[in-house]
Amino acid sequence: MPVTFDATATTASDGTASLTWNHTCTGANLYLIVIVQWRLVSTISATYNGVAMTDLGGINNAGDYYQEIFGLANPATGVNQVAVAFGTSRHCVGGSVSAAGVDQIASIGTVATNTGTGAPFTLTVTTGTDELVVAGSASASAATTTGAGQTEDWKNNDPSSFIFGLGSHSTQSANEWDSGTGDWTTIGVSLKPVAVASTDTAFAAPIFRSRMREW
Numbered sequence: 001m002p003v004t005f006d007a008t009a010t011t012a013s014d015g016t017a018s019l020t021w022n023h024t025c026t027g028a029n030l031y032l033i034v035i036v037q038w039r040l041v042s043t044i045s046a047t048y049n050g051v052a053m054t055d056l057g058g059i060n061n062a063g064d065y066y067q068e069i070f071g072l073a074n075p076a077t078g079v080n081q082v083a084v085a086f087g088t089s090r091h092c093v094g095g096s097v098s099a100a101g102v103d104q105i106a107s108i109g110t111v112a113t114n115t116g117t118g119a120p121f122t123l124t125v126t127t128g129t130d131e132l133v134v135a136g137s138a139s140a141s142a143a144t145t146t147g148a149g150q151t152e153d154w155k156n157n158d159p160s161s162f163i164f165g166l167g168s169h170s171t172q173s174a175n176e177w178d179s180g181t182g183d184w185t186t187i188g189v190s191l192k193p194v195a196v197a198s199t200d201t202a203f204a205a206p207i208f209r210s211r212m213r214e215w
Contacts, residue, residue, distance in 0.1 A: 003099050003100070003102050003192070004100050006026055006097075007098050008095065008098075008167070009021055010095040010153075011094055012094070012157055013091075013092055013159075014091055014160050015089045015090070015160075016092065017089045018085050019094045020081055020082065020084070021096070022079050022080065022082070023079075023080065023081075024098075025080070028101070030098055030100055031075070031098065031099055031102035031104075032071065032072045032097075033070070033189070034048070034070040034072075034095070035134075035136040035187065037066070037095075038067075038091060038163055039066070039090060039163050040066070040090060041066070042090050043087035044087070045084070045085050046068075046083065048072050049080035049081065051076070053072045056070060057069055057113065059113035059187050060115075061183045065163065065185045066185070067136055067138050067165075069136075073102070073107050075098065092163065093138075093156045095136065095167040097169055099134070101193055101194055102192065102194065103193060105195075106192055107191065108192065109191075109192065111187065112126065112189065113186065114186045115186075117183050119181065120177060120180075121137045121177040122175070122186065123175045123186035123187070124174055125190050127172070127173050130193040131190045131191060131192055132169055132170075133171065133173070133188055133189070133190045134169050134191065135150075135169075135175045135188025135189075136166060137165070138165050138184065139163075139180050139182055139183065139184035140161075140163065140183075142157065142161065144164060144178070145177065145179045146168050146178075147175060147176035149171075149172050150169070151169050151170065152166065154167045
């Protein structure tokens with residue numbers, strides 16, 4: 001069965017050392033992705049419902065536009081809080097995507113990242129059958145739009161417009177964001193479906209025994 005999109009949520013803030021928002025998880029075999037987008041270097045961590053999320057990787061462009069992606073298998077269902085902590089106050093955007101039908105052991109593929117200048121903002125994510133790609137872009141360009149074949153999950157910016165962050169999901173390897181200008185970063189990962197148990201039946205080879213007649 002393919003991985004299916006569950007829900008998304010987002011928020012943004014000016015010059016804060018903590019960023020919080022609510023996300024609602026519904027379904028079975030859930031996995032939660034959080035992407036944080038911000039300006040200038042800082043340490044960072046994230047929790048969901050008080051449970052530490054795994055830092056899956058990050059990217060920055062010359063120390064300017066940062067993104068970090070976090071993941072959590074089997075997140076609590078219902079409405080719970082995503083909490084992001086920075087080492088120092090930053091202009092930032094946060095977005096979250098939950099998906100159902102994700103393998104709870106081998107949940108994700110390899111995190112992909114890219115940086116560049118000018119449109120399009122591109123990202124190639126290794127993905128496969130029945131998988132779902134979650135990805136994001138960060139820049140200072142308000143003109144950025146989500147590319148073809150991707151469903152936009154958020155487009156948000158801090159009130160001072162120092163950082164514009166977008167998030168999307170798709171079933172494709174090639175992802176892009178168009179019409180933007182200036183420096184940018186992109187990041188994403190593919191979520192893997194629940195492994196299907198083998199239906200092959202093992203047949204034991206018959207064992208032939210000879211019975212010797214006793215005299």
